[in-house]
Amino acid sequence: MTASILLASVAGACTTSVDGEAGPRLPFEEQNEPAGPVPPGLEQFYGQPLTWEGCADYGRTDYDEQALRADGLQCTHLTVPLDYTKPDGDTIELGVLRRPATDRDQRIGSLVINPGGPGAAGLSTAAALADVNDTLAARFDFVGFDPRGVGSSEPTVECLSDEEIDEERADDDELDVSPEGVANLDAEAKEYAQKCAANTEFGTAMLANLGTRDVVKDIDVLRAALGDEKLTYLGYSYGTRIGSTYAETFPGNVRAMVLDGALDPSKTPVEEVVAQGAGFQKAFDDFVAWCTGEDDCALGRDKGQALKQFHDLVRPLGENPAEVGDGRRLSYEDATTGVVQALYSEQLWEHLNSGLNELKQNEGATLMSLADLYLERDPDGTYSTTQDVFTAVRCVDDPRVTDPDEALAVNREYKEAAPFLDDGNPPTAVLDACAYWPVPNTGEPHVPDVPGLPAVLVISTTGDPATPYEAGGALAEGLGGVLLTYEATQHTVFLQDNECVDGAGVKYLTDLELPAEGTRCSP
Template sequence: MRRSSPLLLVLLALTACTSVLPGDPGPGVRLEKRGPAGAVPQGLERFYGQEIGWGGCSAYADSTTTRALYRDRPSLECARVEVPLDYAAPEGETIRIGVLRRPATGDRIGSLLLNPGGPGASGMEAAVSLVPQVLSSEIGARFDLVGFDPRGVGASEPRVRCLSDAERDEERLDVDVDASPEGVAETERENQEYAGKCAENTSAEFLANLGTRDVVKDLDVLRSALGDEKLSYVGYSYGTHIGAVYAETFPANVRAMVLDGAVDPAQDEGDSLVAQGAGFQQAFEEFAAWCAGRPDCALGTDPAKAAQAFRDLTRPLIEEPVAVQGRKLSYNDAITGVVQALYSSQLWEPLNTGLTELKAGQGQTLLLLADTYYGRDADGRYSAITDAFTAIQCVDSPRDTDRAELAEVARRYRAAAPFLDDGTPPVGVLDVCAFWPVPVTAVPSPTAKPAGLPPVLVISTTGDPATPYDAGVSLARVLGGGLLTYEGEQHTVYLQGVECVDSVGTGYLVGLALPPEGARC
């Protein structure tokens, strides 16, 4: 479910604050007070009604990628909003949520907040990437487009930090396919060490308050501080889980929600993983069919033999990585680069290029795709996306320590995605979360429409590899919302240039009218 865009790196220390907007806001910062608006929980009034100091966005960039995104964009405003570290103790330590806004240009309805998924992806960067799509659209005219970096992510302070950049490079070379008892023990030892480094480099108190339970409360603070009585929201991938939990927690505070690329609220972790494997297998087969029609296809002209050709091409990397300009392409990175490319048919061309290079003993394109997945910039600095993904997952999901069950899930996953079979027997290995230093804080997704929730719109893509189509059908049913089916091969689609989908989604956000039952694009 992880999706898109490099984030920032440096872990900042937690600090106690006595006021919501501490100190001099600084030159070029404009103070704005629009809240409190709408419902305000008792004891949180100072957060819901805080002033926000808006200024330029360059100070929020800490990588070559983000600096390029924010450069020369005078229409963008950035700020940080104060929230409690622990909502059970709002008088205690506070943290800050990074926020980016592109103001409406016409008859403003309010703010449109968005989350691009992950967990761990930057909503600020996602908002910047969507600006070209909304410049001349009704969304850009009627809404302030607002991206926020969830706690622990991107420009929010502090950030999750587990590994250094050098440690992350080294970790990517560690294949961990030894299925022997000794190999399993070694992998579990490494997972335990990783969890320990997360606790060492990010405080346990912060890790304990990092999950979706807390993100949806931050989202409600943002709603009010931005001056909106009701929330208008677009969530992609894991962002649909944020939306569903918000709907369960604050149903009366919702104005409109577009949930695109749904996480199925009815599936357990094992079933969800297997379903995702089947989704990537479907995407691989679509790629193989496309590739087979080309004279330069790296996997040959017979799609039925593509999976075996792929395994034959990638498995040698387990024993011998490929040298790439002072680095190495490992088996893990090759698989990660392929998975990155399978998120969208627009990346099939570079995927074929990468596989063709691998046949020639080269790995630059697949390594670049893997770098994109992990948020590694050209200077060798990593975003926090991988560490944040793990930290959020470990407090959001039940922990499975039954090795027999884990082995069965591994077997089912290989059966669902045979192109990813590394050739070793499936075994049950305790993952990082089994050793996580703080307890699970998950808030269940709704199992029925929350009382008082207005109609929401779910968009689901028939060929989505990461969040399969049926998950969207399930979420729409649970929330009692409308469903728009998109026939395509990609992960999420709204505001990505598909006119039919954009028209339906925008019409709903502006006018609150759902499409007719059975609507398809």
């Protein structure tokens, strides 16, 4: 049962809440009795009051700022330990957003949402989803949080400046496979790891406590501070790893979980990257099948020649970048990044075809805009922290590749799995930044073992390029949950206007009724 809420309005005045009834004027302090078990030594965090205020100052990108302008949103900062083994030591703050349930009498609790990444900010996702489904909006407070190191949370992970990122994107030095070129790339990877530690507040202490192990502990503090005895959770992509790790760590605190676009919990990072390469290759092949049926297909009308046509368009960018304007030019790296972004959803295929047609005129604006979307670069040249956090979490979550021979084998397997991303050069033994990461990893791939866990709902899409379909089955089996299959080519689907998927997910979240095993949905 949800703990009672004690409201202490700063001004004592009222305004109109989302359901049209009188509600507290922002800012106001909310104090909940800690719901559920409290780990010893963490009482001050689990029982902390939250001061809810407007969300205008919480956006860190143009998209976030726009999403956070919606009516009825409340934001706050949650205080958590930097290091959970030292609860009396340094603390950090997490940005949190809430859109209260519109039917307070029928309210179930909070629906905590994570959009994935790792490194993606969660406030704007919760704000955007809050109005998608009337039933969920009525029954749940939609809650988004920026994980530690991300977005409005403080401090953030900082590795490269905006100017350094632009420079790195433009140089295409990964195409130099000479011994000198490989040595230069290794030196850059080592320097990147050093900069992450040097430029991030709390340095290596922050990097050591940034991974999924710590994020799930933050979520449990958030659950209690919100007054929820049990967690109801929606996780997309990497957010499914957060969900499964939470389930392992706090199995008795789970009410319901929808995990959409699953990562296979048993795969090593090497296996994951190769499987993802194969997933994007399948999405590229699906794009080719569609494109070659169009009169203006940039790759021609012959499917058998489409890959060669694609390589003929993008490979020359390594030596001769395409014009974009504003002093920017489209590199090979940016072009392929833009292509990958477009392969996440069939809705972007028209843009991808337009971008490839532009390359024939030595113009790269469309592919550059897709790459900017992927890398979260705003028009003013500023970047979100997503890519830095992505690397930092990946390096601390899983074992690293430190053997050059293993790196060579991985790069070879990746080129074979995703031939559309083959730059035409032989694979090299280049190591990535994780090989030089200044703190040890805190996790290992494994199949979850959570006896007594309430049944969870895993959603997997047959043509998902980023998280292959088979991973959903593996996660559902590991957690003892039910797998819902969506037959399409895109990354994640829940609350994206598919009646079959949304109906099953909403029924489960509200009534805890799972769809029949083997249920399949289609567009």
